[in-house]
Amino acid sequence: EAGVAQSPRYKIIEKRQSVAFWCNPISGHATLYWYQQILGQGPKLLIQFQNNGVVDDSQLPKDRFSAERLKGVDSTLKIQPAKLEDSAVYLCASSLDFNAYGYTFGSGTRLTVV
């Protein structure tokens, strides 16, 4: 079974630039999550999708972050404009359904904003 794929692995941008991350979940997984992991902290949920609908985006900074999951498969997370404090690893995870216990995580995208 292929894992959760994320790209790019690393990205360095200047503040105020925009950036996008891509995630391809495990085939058949209806639920997809984006997490932000700041250095020295545990992952924090940004947004949860069930198929192509948003279930929870209460912790997503909507003034600069956006995410979509067209056709209920791949997902993109965008930051525009980026701030220094957005430097973090962005993790994508997927699970079979809304009530699954434990997720499968991708390797993440490490974003550095300079």
Added chain:
Amino acid sequence: AQSVTQLDSQVPVFEEAPVELRCNYSSSVSVYLFWYVQYPNQGLQLLLKYLSGSTLVKGINGFEAEFNKSQTSFHLRKPSVHISDTAEYFCAVSRTGGSYIPTFGRGTSLIVHP
């Protein structure tokens, strides 16, 4: 809301020695508990989970954890560690009803020395 406290940010240990990584949680409702491991430059991998039943939970790679409701703890243990166990370990808690989105602790860095 739930919260997780991982009492040690770093735990150094020699190879083949036993180790315990401590986790305490706070919640006003029933919870599920998880331990995840994150190897360098990788995503999180589920080690074990407590949903119900026996309070002693066995996971992958020889790890086990014990749920103690009275002490609101879920400590992770391994009787003999290997160099390859060097990684970041995250304790997580989720409520038992509705969406099982976990809240993660800050992580404990396990460093195994030869």
